[in-house]
Amino acid sequence: MSARPGTVRPGGRTARVRTAVLRAAGDILAEHGFAHLDLADVARRAGVGKTTVYRRWGSVTGLVTDLLAELAHDAAPHRETGSLPGDLRAYALLVQREAADARQGALLRAVVAAAPCDGRTAAALRRFFEVRVEEWVPCVEQGVARGELPAGTDAAAVVRAVSAPLHQELLTTGVAPAPHAAECAARAAYAAAVAGAYAGAAPVTGR
Amino acid sequence: MSARPGTVRPGGRTARVRTAVLRAAGDILAEHGFAHLDLADVARRAGVGKTTVYRRWGSVTGLVTDLLAELAHDAAPHRETGSLPGDLRAYALLVQREAADARQGALLRAVVAAAPCDGRTAAALRRFFEVRVEEWVPCVEQGVARGELPAGTDAAAVVRAVSAPLHQELLTTGVAPAPHAAECAARAAYAAAVAGAYAGAAPVTGR
DNA sequence: AGCGTAACGAAACTGCAGAACCGTTTACCC
DNA sequence: GGGTAAACGGTTCTGCAGTTTCGTTACGCT
Numbered sequence: 332m333s334a335r336p337g338t339v340r341p342g343g344r345t346a347r348v349r350t351a352v353l354r355a356a357g358d359i360l361a362e363h364g365f366a367h368l369d370l371a372d373v374a375r376r377a378g379v380g381k382t383t384v385y386r387r388w389g390s391v392t393g394l395v396t397d398l399l400a401e402l403a404h405d406a407a408p409h410r411e412t413g414s415l416p417g418d419l420r421a422y423a424l425l426v427q428r429e430a431a432d433a434r435q436g437a438l439l440r441a442v443v444a445a446a447p448c449d450g451r452t453a454a455a456l457r458r459f460f461e462v463r464v465e466e467w468v469p470c471v472e473q474g475v476a477r478g479e480l481p482a483g484t485d486a487a488a489v490v491r492a493v494s495a496p497l498h499q500e501l502l503t504t505g506v507a508p509a510p511h512a513a514e515c516a517a518r519a520a521y522a523a524a525v526a527g528a529y530a531g532a533a534p535v536t537g538r
Numbered sequence: 539m540s541a542r543p544g545t546v547r548p549g550g551r552t553a554r555v556r557t558a559v560l561r562a563a564g565d566i567l568a569e570h571g572f573a574h575l576d577l578a579d580v581a582r583r584a585g586v587g588k589t590t591v592y593r594r595w596g597s598v599t600g601l602v603t604d605l606l607a608e609l610a611h612d613a614a615p616h617r618e619t620g621s622l623p624g625d626l627r628a629y630a631l632l633v634q635r636e637a638a639d640a641r642q643g644a645l646l647r648a649v650v651a652a653a654p655c656d657g658r659t660a661a662a663l664r665r666f667f668e669v670r671v672e673e674w675v676p677c678v679e680q681g682v683a684r685g686e687l688p689a690g691t692d693a694a695a696v697v698r699a700v701s702a703p704l705h706q707e708l709l710t711t712g713v714a715p716a717p718h719a720a721e722c723a724a725r726a727a728y729a730a731a732v733a734g735a736y737a738g739a740a741p742v743t744g745r
Numbered sequence: 746a747g748c749g750t751a752a753c754g755a756a757a758c759t760g761c762a763g764a765a766c767c768g769t770t771t772a773c774c775c
Numbered sequence: 776g777g778g779t780a781a782a783c784g785g786t787t788c789t790g791c792a793g794t795t796t797c798g799t800t801a802c803g804c805t
Contacts, residue, residue, distance in 0.1 A: 340772050340781055348783075366655035371762075380784030385763060387782090443709055444651040448573035453712050460710045485722075488703075492726060495702035496695075502650055502709070503667045505660050515692075519699060519730035526729035531722060547751055547802050555753075578792080587754035592793065594752090 337387050351377040352384060353401055356394050361433040365441035370394070392449035399442050399452075402435065403459045409466065415474035419493055419517040422467050426494045427513035430501045443502060464490045471524070483530040492520040492529070544594050558584040559591060560608055563601050568640040572648035577601070599656035606649050606659075609642065610666045616673065622681035626700055626724040629674050633701045634720035637708045650709060671697045678731070690737040699727040699736075 337345055355377035359368055368391050374381040388394040409425065412418050429435045446453040464487050471486035480489075496516045500508040523529065544552050562584035566575055575598050581588040595601040616632070619625050636642045653660040671694050678693035687696075703723045707715040730736065 336782065343772050344770085345772080345782065364654055369762080374784095382764090382785080383783055390763085440654045444654050446709070446712065447571055447647045447651050457711055488722065491706065492703055495706040496699055498706055499698065499702040502653070504664055505653065515695065515735065519727075519735035522733035522735045523726035523729040526733065528726035528729040529722065531725065541751095543752060550802055551800080552752065552802080576792080581754095589755080589794090590753055597793090 335387075348377070348379055348383060349387075352379055352388075352394075353398055356398055357434045357438065360395075360398075360437045360441055364437060365391075365395075365444050368394075368441070390449075392445040392452045395438070395441050395445050396449070396452045396455045398438055399455050399459055402438060403462055411470055411473075415470060415477075415479050416517070416521050418467070418470035418474075419489075419521050420514060422470075422490065423493050423497065423513035423517035424510060426497045427508055427510055430497060431507040436501065436507055439498075440502065440505075460491075463494075474524075480524050481527045481530045484524055484527070485529045488529045489520055489524045492523065493517055542594075555584075555586055555590060556594075559586055559595075559601075560605055563605055564641045564645065567602075567605075567644045567648055571644060572602075572651050575601075575648070597656075599652040599659045602645070602648050602652050603656070603659045603662045605645055606662050606666055609645060610669055618677055618680075622677060622684075622686050623724070623728050625674070625677035625681075626696075626728050627721060629677075629697065630700050630704065630720035630724035631717060633704045634715055634717055637704060638714035643708065643714055646705075647709065647712075667698075670701075681731075687731050688734045688737045691731055691734070692736045695736045696727055696731045699730065700724055 337349065352373060355373050356368065359372060359376065370384045370388070370391065371381050373394070374384045377384075384394070388397060409418075409421060412421060430439065442452060442456050442459075446456045467490045468486045471480070471484065471489045474480045475482060475484050475486070493516050496519075497508045497513060500506070500512065544556065559580060563575065563580050566579060566583065577591045577595070577598060578588050580601070581591045584591075591601070595604060616628060619628060637646065649659060649663050649666075653663045674697045675693045678687070678691065678696045681687045682689060682691050682693070700723050703726075704715045704720060707713070707719065
């Protein structure tokens with residue numbers, strides 16, 4: 332009835348269609364970029380009817396949004412290295428690898444491009460980063476507990492500071508940052524946090 | 539001839555048309571965002587023929603690109619405050635104000651969105667940031683000369699580190715960062731630079 | 746001032762993304 | 776294993792972004 336297609340009978344063919352379409356969309360995104368992402372192409376490559384793609388995803392932004400949700404779902408498990416510099420370095424390299432990966436990097440650029448055009452996409456993007464940050468915040472908080480960082484440090488700000496320069500480079504130059512840049516970003520965030528740059532006035536952001 | 543329209547007779551009406559179109563495009567961008575930027579709307583609001591807009595700018599991305607070039611052209615003059623923390627703070631607040639401004643913020647988001655779809659736009663975006671960075675690099679270099687920062691500091695990296703978290707916030711949340719965030723970014727970049735995070739690849743161990 | 750043509754503008758045209766229709770397949774429940 | 780309707784898919788249609796055409800305006804040069 333009013334339930335969206337794909338939610339009442341999610342098994343069997345429906346699931347196969349979803350997998351094939353997302354896979355094809357990812358391929359096209361990695362090969363030709365966001366600009367030439369045509370739903371008819373996706374349908375053809377996925378071996379699926381054009382109608383189906385339009386019915387279930389509606390538009391390019393919808394498809395990209397679903398793709399992002401899928402990416403966020405199988406998040407890479409991260410192991411703590413024991414020291415905060417090591418953890419931040421691991422996070423920076425994760426972001427760097429992600430940006431350098433053809434599929435994930437292209438997807439990231441596509442999502443950022445589509446976000447201003449579509450509310451759902453914007454929400455998905457926000458959620459994606461929130462989850463990311465929340466995942467790595469504990470590392471920073473442990474650093475505070477261990478006395479590596481001053482009390483009152485805004486852990487989320489530290490995590491965001493690691494990824495920010497890497498994402499900026501990807502988005503502005505169109506080229507993925509080098510591993511060296513990732514290590515530099517991690518070092519910088521750590522040094523700034525140690526110096527208390529994120530422990531100043533209480534942030535109003537969040538809650 | 540093969541010269542593009544608007545280049546042979548740039549005066550009088552041609553200039554008026556250009557001004558009106560860019561103004562209208564900026565208005566629509568600020569009001570309705572990048573998604574609903576229709577060239578026919580722009581033409582109507584500018585009191586100009588639809589044909590003219592298509593002939594001179596060709597597409598939405600072309601128009602956005604020209605708009606960006608215009609913005610980069612009248613760059614805000616920056617005065618040096620005498621101290622590096624002060625300069626970085628001034629730069630951070632400039633970026634923050636820009637992001638918070640309805641027209642400029644919307645334009646920035648639109649350009650980033652359009653960049654993956656169009657080579658010229660991507661180049662314009664890259665150029666825009668390059669100019670920005672070059673403008674503020676001297677402040678950092680003076681800081682190095684004064685001995686505030688370690689020798690071998692990558693001045694451009696420091697400048698980029700200031701703007702990165704602010705732009706990331708604008709692009710991922712869709713909301714412009716607060717002035718507080720700008721000051722935090724400036725503090726962090728300064729602290730990291732002082733600690734030598736942007737100087738060479740070797741980790742900071744006194745030495 | 747007069748001329749050549751660059752640039753503009755209104756209207757008619759075209760191509761294609763996306764929607765509608767409807768018959769076919771198949772997942773889920775008993 | 777049989778019934779029901781959810782979901783698929785081929786075809787056709789439509790709305791509109793973008794193009795073409797051609798007549799009009801006015802910039803810049805002498």
